[in-house]
Amino acid sequence: MKKFLAILLVAMMALSALSFASAEAKTYKVGVSIYQFTDNFMTLYRNEIENYFKSLETDDVKYEIIMADGKNDMAEQTNQINNFITQGVDVIILNLVQTSSADALIDQIVANEIPLVLINREPLAYDAEGKTLDEAYEGILNNPKVCYVGADARQSGTFQGEMVAELENHGDINGDGKISYIMIEGDPENIDAQYRTEYSVKALTDAGYTVECLDDQVGNWDQTKGQELCANALTKYGNDVEVVFCNNDAMALGAATAIQTAGRTVGKDIYLLGVDALEEAVQLVKDGEMTGTVLNDHIGQSHAAVDVAVKLLNGEDIENYYWVDYVKVNKAYVDAQ
Numbered sequence: 208m209k210k211f212l213a214i215l216l217v218a219m220m221a222l223s224a225l226s227f228a229s230a231e232a233k234t235y236k237v238g239v240s241i242y243q244f245t246d247n248f249m250t251l252y253r254n255e256i257e258n259y260f261k262s263l264e265t266d267d268v269k270y271e272i273i274m275a276d277g278k279n280d281m282a283e284q285t286n287q288i289n290n291f292i293t294q295g296v297d298v299i300i301l302n303l304v305q306t307s308s309a310d311a312l313i314d315q316i317v318a319n320e321i322p323l324v325l326i327n328r329e330p331l332a333y334d335a336e337g338k339t340l341d342e343a344y345e346g347i348l349n350n351p352k353v354c355y356v357g358a359d360a361r362q363s364g365t366f367q368g369e370m371v372a373e374l375e376n377h378g379d380i381n382g383d384g385k386i387s388y389i390m391i392e393g394d395p396e397n398i399d400a401q402y403r404t405e406y407s408v409k410a411l412t413d414a415g416y417t418v419e420c421l422d423d424q425v426g427n428w429d430q431t432k433g434q435e436l437c438a439n440a441l442t443k444y445g446n447d448v449e450v451v452f453c454n455n456d457a458m459a460l461g462a463a464t465a466i467q468t469a470g471r472t473v474g475k476d477i478y479l480l481g482v483d484a485l486e487e488a489v490q491l492v493k494d495g496e497m498t499g500t501v502l503n504d505h506i507g508q509s510h511a512a513v514d515v516a517v518k519l520l521n522g523e524d525i526e527n528y529y530w531v532d533y534v535k536v537n538k539a540y541v542d543a544q
């Protein structure tokens with residue numbers, strides 16, 4: 208009987224310790240809105256946000272992630288933010304559908320005193336009077352609870368151009384003294400698309416090379432569109448196309464298919480560049496079917512975003528901008544890994 212009572216006492220103590228521990232555990236609600244779930248790169252990014260939050264959980268701190276698909280529709284994303292506010296989320300991580308709508312959403316989130324981490328699409332929107340977002344909205348990004356985590360797309364564009372400049376023939380396959388290229392762009396509203404388009408070419412002209420743009424089309428970050436645009440350009444300009452610049456790897460994977468179908472050979476009679484370093488693209492670089500890509504570090508960026516979100520949850524001071532470096536990924540780099 209004594210033994211039974213002792214066991215009962217121990218069991219009761221264990222139970223109350225357990226309930227005490229779980230009463231102590233704090234669960235933070237984190238609202239994450241991604242501009243579009245079908246985007247290849249943002250899929251890696253959002254999965255890592257979830258993994259990393261999970262890895263930071265302790266007995267005392269849990270994170271409930273509410274992950275929403277913006278479906279590339281600003282109205283849909285605005286609804287999601289409203290829902291986050293109603294649900295009383297403790298912090299929001301936001302990958303904007305339209306950076307030009309940043310001001311309204313940021314205002315609303317700030318007015319509800321919810322800390323905000325903007326990711327991947329830098330809200331560099333200019334208003335009608337040509338003011339930057341910061342000037343127009345009285346430095347909203349300087350709000351102590353708002354920040355942006357991203358990578359400087361100028362660097363990725365420059366790396367693409369440099370990888371062409373570093374080739375033995377500097378991208379001038381037919382030796383006519385100029386590098387003839389086609390450009391396949393991401394969503395033109397994104398600063399990433401604008402900078403990559405500009406800086407890939409700038410790296411070549413800065414190095415003293417002459418360039419000729421045969422075609423410049425919008426593929427909206429999409430593989431199927433990239434394939435279609437590249438196929439059309441190859442039909443139209445044939446062997447004149449020496450370099451295919453794609454603002455991201457999804458479109459470059461499409462272009463790689465179009466290049467093969469057209470009977471062209473990367474590294475021999477054409478060059479192909481992307482950005483992101485998706486696994487499939489890195490494999491193509493390894494196999495010589497892509498000239499190069501640029502690592503868009505989704506691990507570094509997602510971890511930086513989560514780390515700063517946690518700081519905000521803890522009431523710690525933060526910076527307004529966090530930058531993560533790109534890395535040049537050509538065959539020499541891949542072979543050395």
Ligand code: GAL
Nearest residue numbers: 246248249399428455483503
């Ligand atoms: C870029 C990335 C693209 C696409 C885009 C979405 O940084 O290179 O693949 O994900 O972000 O905004």
